[in-house]
Amino acid sequence: MGYVRPPLLWLSGPSGAGKSTVGWEVFARLSRDGVKTAFVDADQISLCHPLPEGVTHHLRARNLAAMWPNFQREGARCLVLAGFVHTAEEVREYTAMLPDLHFTVCRLRVESTELRERFLARGWRPDLVEHAVAEAQALDHSDHADLCVPTGGLTVPEAARLVRERAGGWPGDLPAATPPDAAGRRSRPPAGDEPFPVLWICGATAVGKSTVGYEVFTRIHRTGVRAAYVDVKQIGALRPGADHRTLKARNTLKARNLAAVWSGHRAMGARCLVVSGEADDPVRGYADRLPGAELTVCRLHAGPETLTERVTRRGRGGGPAIPGDELRGLDADALRRTARRAAREAEALDREGAGHLRIDTDGRSVQEVAADVLDRSGYWPHLT
Incomplete structure (x- = not known):
């Protein structure tokens, strides 16, 4: 078998769709199965304000690319990423920075009524709920994702299981663990x-x-x-x-x-x-x-x-x-x-x-x- 690129599963979608929650569940399940897995919430690596418009994805991609060798050094064989993305151009910001990873972009979809309920249940910025609904509707007309998974009415474990099934049994074939001395030096x-x-x-x-x-x-x-x-x-x-x-x-x-x-x-x-x-x-x-x-x-x-x-x-x-x-x-x-x-x-x-x-x-x-x-x-x- 030839070179296998480490797989990256990117969970995207509007605010309230469950990107981080479902992503963490995928991460936790793989970890329990003994697959050494890394998890990154994209929001957490781009908290730098105020910034000019249009640079958030560049910053996130740069930081993710700098972090990945450190995860590899400690034995990571795959990566789960949670974070919004709207266009193919934005996705390319990341794939260009991380050419050695195999990306699968998965958009989570929830109907408007349930999305409102989820968003308001968080108790954070209820004034943005209609913005989240509008964002979800706009994403229905996008084509940047490799797959779209409807998660309405599902529990978090059910949604995580469905995402992996629809993504072809992600992570699929995995590369061998990288020896600690062979990774992370350039990070x-x-x-x-x-x-x-x-x-x-x-x-x-x-x-x-x-x-x-x-x-x-x-x-x-x-x-x-x-x-x-x-x-x-x-x-x-x-x-x-x-x-x-x-x-x-x-x-x-x-x-x-x-x-x-x-x-x-x-x-x-x-x-x-x-x-x-x-x-x-x-x-x-x-x-x-x-x-x-x-x-x-x-x-x-x-x-x-x-x-x-x-x-x-x-x-x-x-x-x-x-x-x-x-x-x-x-x-x-x-x-x-x-x-x-x-x-x-x-x-x-x-x-x-x-x-x-x-x-x-x-x-x-x-x-x-x-x-x-x-x-x-x-x-x-x-x-x-």
């Missing part, structure tokens, strides 16, 4: 020493790192300063893990991908970077891969009662819909165990005195916490 961004500020938001499980980090990012770019935001949990989805090196390998992968994504953002003129990190992330190891980074680590803190409330809310579907949220759908006992673990994490971080700043979040809104982060970090003077 490291070029060195540079021009300083730029990095605001790293960390803390215990469910303390609100992503929500606060994104609010900080939004406040900065709304002033006209071109800023970038990365949630490191969203750039290291690769399963299954193999051995006791899994945690170290995952952190190395995320650090490499952070450097790759930042290189793309910086090429677009980003002047600063906001990062949301997990409690066990080796922050300095990440920053060492960002030449010129002036790092400020801001640790969010919450008491046991607040953490329990936030863990429970996420478990019941509250908060932003993040692909692969490990708390969503857990039973009451599992949520209680998670809340106790989060409280222990917060206590340990307090004992260690982790971070340059400690920001209390009990009884405060996201907006209040974000404003406090910006004020106490002295972030604004760095950007003038």
